[in-house]
Amino acid sequence: ELSKRLAAVVRHIPRDSVVADIGTDHAYLPVYLIQTGRAKKVLAGEVTAGPYRAAQETVRSCQLEQQIDVRMGNGLGVLQPGEADVAVLAGMGGKSIISILEAGSVVLKSIRRLIIQPMRDVPAVRRWLIRNNWCLVDEDMVDEDGHYYVIIVAEKGNEKIDDEFILEVGPRLLEKQDDILVEYLKKRSANIGSVLQKLKDAKSDEARLRAGLLIKEKDRIREVLKLCQ
Ligand code: SAM
Structure with a gap:
């Protein structure tokens, strides 16, 4: 099979x-x-x-x-x-x-x-x-x-398609509000949450930059998930 x-x-x-x-x-x-x-x-x-x-x-x-x-x-x-x-x-x-x-x-x-x-x-x-x-x-x-x-x-x-986030997630998957995509994004968001928890007290510029990008990604995921409800 x-x-x-x-x-x-x-x-x-x-x-x-x-x-x-x-x-x-x-x-x-x-x-x-x-x-x-x-x-x-x-x-x-x-x-x-x-x-x-x-x-x-x-x-x-x-x-x-x-x-x-x-x-x-x-x-x-x-x-x-x-x-x-x-x-x-x-x-x-x-x-x-x-x-x-x-x-x-x-x-x-x-x-x-x-x-x-x-x-x-x-x-x-x-x-x-x-x-x-x-x-x-x-x-x-x-x-x-x-x-x-x-x-x-x-x-x-x-x-x-100019929007990088749409290229990341997939324009047709987004339009369809694909169930597996929603499941994947929920997991990704939880994952980002735990990485951010670890980066919370980090002081290096690199860690802060990474945290900033992850926060942005988590926000975009939240927006998308809101649309998919
Ligand atoms: N397409 C099958 C699938 O999706 O289950 C097999 C995937 S297998 C992991 C990847 C295969 O692609 C390998 O056998 C590898 O030798 C072959 N491959 C990698 N680059 C290639 C290329 N440029 N031209 C032809 N075959 C290639």
Whole structure:
């Protein structure tokens, strides 16, 4: 069975798409997409030899070589322009995802939808997308094993977001008043509260600066939570 995190990615894949799964690891997502009939073909890219072999082995043991093409290479470089409609970049750090997108501009021209699930640096990914003429059509958040994961769905278009806090939290999650987002923000706020308690008597400039920023963040979270009630 697929993880909650990957199941959330799947929900954003339009039926009958040709999907590129970049950083496929064991190719669990491609196998699921074909076995459930969600995608008609998957191009699975992997840059590291071990996971590449694991992906090939999974596909072979499921006898899905016709529908899943496992390719070794860096990022979107495994694709020819026009080969895939949808690209999934999941389970990698935001900075790696941004470098993959930067390097893949020719291939990106023919990708209609990106489904991105960054493990870190989520705001940086949102910022990159918006600055590079993608708009955030949807966002999701799931919690699994004590972690909160964000899924960003982007399509071509223009969107303007200047507010850093909105980039941090996620514009579509905010609009939806997403339950998991609310839970996450409550936890984050409690966490900030306990850090502030520890910083209370600190005298260094650095500690005061940090406390100031945390107080601001806590205030913004309170505002958002008020709107979500
Ligand atoms: N996408 C799967 C998921 O979300 O469960 C697997 C995530 S796994 C943690 C990340 C995989 O991405 C690793 O197998 C790694 O080798 C691969 N990877 C990292 N950078 C890559 C790149 N530039 N191009 C292709 N694969 C990459």
